[in-house]
Amino acid sequence: MMNQQRREFIKKTAFGVLAGFGAASGLVPAFSLEKTILPVWDETPVSGKIRWGMLIDTRKCKKDCQICVTACHHEHNVPHFKTRKDEIKWIWKNSYKNIFPTATDQFVTSDVLNRSFLALCNHCVDAPCTRACPTEATFKRWDGIVAMDYHRCIGCRFCMAACPYGSRSFNWQDPRTAIHDPSLAYPTRQQGVVEKCNFCSDRLVRGLQPACLEACPEQVFTFGDLNDPQSDIRMLLETTVTMQRKPELGTKPSVFYII
């Protein structure tokens, strides 16, 4: 079953190669065609067919662990600024009441209060950020990922005002001065544009799972196609009670939490 899952996953991700080829070939020197699975070439992206989603099992997440955060930020050349004002983050940790400020429970168990909760872009189905963006620099991909075109963004920060989760960061200054150990896997950005989690679309085209998932030693993350009833994530969602951030706003987040 797991093997079947894995093959399905690679098949689904890899046909993004067609679209991602131009961009990826220049950036990933080690990129090789031989890794591509053949059926890929018969399929073309169909809008809405796939919807990538993530499930975070917060029970397994260790409070002071930062492994996934570090892995993501290294892989994607996310700069490390010391001041809160200039901060840029794609995935981070915060407490229950900050991540779920509108959760209704009055008496939360001390265990939940002491846990730390991961936050990242929810890749909302009805994303307010893509609605607000005046240039389509923030846009919805055919596979549900809310992506960014850093070359089109004018830096108006409308998307930041629109996102109700604080998922977006702006490059208030040149990010390259704060990247200490550059990675070759993903391009760096310029001063004056917005950025955020890309659900590892750069890794999906290479048939890889998201960097946070791969780095986590506790199997906190499950990643998969929410539109496929047979996927691990769908089966878990159907058998476990899960939560989403601010569901009342109607954004339909694609990131789910087991509390």
Added chain:
Amino acid sequence: MIEKALKGNRSYWIWIASLVTLIVAGLSAYSQQRWFGLTVTGMGRDVSWGLYIAQFTFLVGVAASAVMVVLPYYLHHRKEFGKTVIIGEFMAVSATLMSMLFIMADLGRPDRLLNIMLYPSPHSMVFWDMLALSGYLFLNIISGWAILGAERKGVPAASWVKALVYISIPWAFSIHTVTAFLYSGLPGRHLWLTAVLAPRFLASAFAAGTALLILVSLILKRTTGYDSGKEAREKLAVLATYGGIANFFLLGMEFFTAFYSNVPAHMESLQYLYFGLDGHAPLVPLMWFSLIIGLGALLILLVPALKKSTKWLVAACMALVLSIWIDKGVGLVIGGFVPSPQLEIFEYMPTSIEVFVALGIWSLGLLILTILLKVAVAVKMEQES
């Protein structure tokens, strides 16, 4: 006609020189911002808009308020506004230009500004705002200039000019409505997520913009001897009073809805602005100051004896403008970002670079207004003599 702006007395040139100095200072501050990035401002990840967007919002209101003279003069043929109309139209031109420059100053990549037009996105309110503002600028500068030109020749204005003026009336309402839509359509920013935001924007614009118009007309009278008429100013004061009353009434509605319903998300920003939230209360004195001088100004304007005295009228108009500037130009934008979507509080304070850029843009706007009005006054006085 423009050559008329080149003749002036000593104080005229001192005024021009000081504006130019501030513009140069603003440019130099802006060059720092372009070089080092927007990190030189007080904005950050949590409060991601600040002084610039706030000035933009306030100025769109000033621009829209030209309708307060255009409408009675052209639709209702109220002749007493005849000498004020051109002031209103040229104020609209300069305010619209300033508001567009403030958007430019706020962009991370102003070199890509045209992307808004190259990739038109009707789902984005910015796209519509850009159309509305540039259209309004065009309508006012063309019609104002053409009418002045016709007056100079002593002929009635062409009918296409009249058509532009009529179009500019609903257009004025649209610019400030669309500007409110920039804010009021965002989920999760509860200070802005309210249906009365657009009406409140219009009400506060008609109060502050009209009060500003009265002040400009008094300044013109003092400096050039061009008197647009006490009667016009008194009528405008009435309009400003109604605008102000509507504005404070709608603010009261916000308070009632938030605090009676007791929904935390609706209360938090108002708490932060007016009472303090979790021990953070930096804006509380300023917001109360705004409220008190605003209501005080309305009181003065409601007492006929006081309103008739120019001194009191000036004081009331200044207080009204300042009150609404604080409300819209400080509270509205900062309050919308506090607390953050994760209930955290980050305090914003503009830096001196930001202040100088803002002063530079204001000075440029005033310079353009001065030149336009100089021409207008010269033409009108020539006509009279």
